[in-house]
Amino acid sequence: MPAIEVESLYKVFGKGARGAVAQLKAGVPREEVNARNVTAAVIDHTWAIEPGEIFVVMGLSGSGKSTLIRMLNGLIRPTTGTIRIGGVELGALSHREIRRLRREKISMVFQHFALLPHRTVVENVAFGLEIKGLKKTERLERAREAVELVGLGGHEDKLPAQLSGGMKQRVGLARALAADTEILLMDEAFSALDPLIRQEMQDQLLDLQGKLGKTIVFITHDLNEAMRIGDRIAICDGQVKQLGTAEEILMHPADDYVAEFTADVDRTRVLTAEAVMEPFGSMDTGELTTVESDVPVNELYEPVLNSDAPLLVVDDNADPLGVVTTRSIIKSLSPETAPEPGSVTDGAARGPEQEAQPA
Numbered sequence: 295m296p297a298i299e300v301e302s303l304y305k306v307f308g309k310g311a312r313g314a315v316a317q318l319k320a321g322v323p324r325e326e327v328n329a330r331n332v333t334a335a336v337i338d339h340t341w342a343i344e345p346g347e348i349f350v351v352m353g354l355s356g357s358g359k360s361t362l363i364r365m366l367n368g369l370i371r372p373t374t375g376t377i378r379i380g381g382v383e384l385g386a387l388s389h390r391e392i393r394r395l396r397r398e399k400i401s402m403v404f405q406h407f408a409l410l411p412h413r414t415v416v417e418n419v420a421f422g423l424e425i426k427g428l429k430k431t432e433r434l435e436r437a438r439e440a441v442e443l444v445g446l447g448g449h450e451d452k453l454p455a456q457l458s459g460g461m462k463q464r465v466g467l468a469r470a471l472a473a474d475t476e477i478l479l480m481d482e483a484f485s486a487l488d489p490l491i492r493q494e495m496q497d498q499l500l501d502l503q504g505k506l507g508k509t510i511v512f513i514t515h516d517l518n519e520a521m522r523i524g525d526r527i528a529i530c531d532g533q534v535k536q537l538g539t540a541e542e543i544l545m546h547p548a549d550d551y552v553a554e555f556t557a558d559v560d561r562t563r564v565l566t567a568e569a570v571m572e573p574f575g576s577m578d579t580g581e582l583t584t585v586e587s588d589v590p591v592n593e594l595y596e597p598v599l600n601s602d603a604p605l606l607v608v609d610d611n612a613d614p615l616g617v618v619t620t621r622s623i624i625k626s627l628s629p630e631t632a633p634e635p636g637s638v639t640d641g642a643a644r645g646p647e648q649e650a651q652p653a
């Protein structure tokens with residue numbers, strides 16, 4: 295069962311919201327609908343997030359990201375459409391039941407930390423558990439564990455004013471983790487951080503995710519960030535313009551709107567050996583140096599340059615998938631010449647391809 299599922303979800307602000315939804319459904323453009331004193335913030339979202347997935351919602355300011363997240367945690371109701379959290383439809387719940395579901399299933403991490411200035415790190419982390427009604431010793435024990443988990447061990451008794459931005463955000467993350475909910479909603483959680491600290495936090499999130507397997511909805515306006523951490527990314531502008539993996543979006547932007555975003559993305563970090571490889575055809579692959587299929591392109595430069603022959607891309611079972619050469623790497627860096635996903639495996643099955651032969 296999906297962890298979160300939305301179906302034909304709309305949120306329009308203003309009088310006559312339902313009528314506006316009907317117009318949108320009938321194909322009236324958003325600008326035209328908005329000209330009638332309403333704001334269509336979320337338009338026709340239908341998607342599902344599997345447990346353990348990092349789902350990134352990416353869009354510019356005003357694209358409906360915050361509205362979406364506020365609907366997901368039940369702070370505002372959709373104009374029309376359904377939201378299911380762990381199979382439970384939010385629309386069928388009373389306010390009290392929604393508050394309970396939020397407490398038990400969902401934690402939030404905010405951009406501006408929302409720390410209590412007069413409480414220590416560990417007290418801030420324990421605060422959410424106080425609301426849940428846990429006893430003090432248990433609260434502090436769980437808080438200490440979470441503080442340790444985010445790498446803040448030794449800083450338990452500091453006050454927020456004594457912490458750097460990155461450390462404050464770790465406290466925010468620890469607070470969410472201490473609550474031990476299945477779902478984390480992260481709203482521009484790293485956007486206020488310096489680039490290097492931000493990258494550190496992204497790495498830490500991926501690391502924690504590897505251990506904890508939460509379901510994470512991560513909101514950002516930065517496509518590089520989205521592609522770094524998202525298992526799948528929904529690019530939104532009111533409606534979902536494209537939903538897919540980083541590679542799918544990069545290789546096949548759905549329209550000009552998406553393509554414009556992808557122009558700024560560092561392709562070498564997102565694309566993997568598997569995405570850029572070419573068919574090995576009838577080549578004797580026995581002697582080739584192997585690379586794992588998920589190695590990013592920017593880690594292939596050295597092995598490719600140090601090898602006269604192509605590199606053999608292999609899967610988890612060490613079965614060959616394709617080959618990578620300097621040429622395939624250079625080709626992949628331009629969207630126009632990048633190979634179609636899946637085309638390589640098909641090509642390999644069909645037989646030799648001239649362009650994949652060793653030089």
Ligand SMILES: Nc1ncnc2c1ncn2[C@@H]1O[C@H](COP(=O)(O)OP(=O)(O)OP(=O)(O)O)[C@@H](O)[C@H]1O
Pocket residue numbers: 307308333334335353354355356357358359360361362515
């Ligand atoms: N309570 C509200 N009443 C009226 N309009 C609203 C309300 N909340 C949001 N909006 C409008 O809905 C649209 C989407 O806003 P939203 O905050 O969801 O976008 P966002 O993508 O989160 O933007 P940002 O990145 O700037 O936070 C905007 O045009 C906003 O002005």
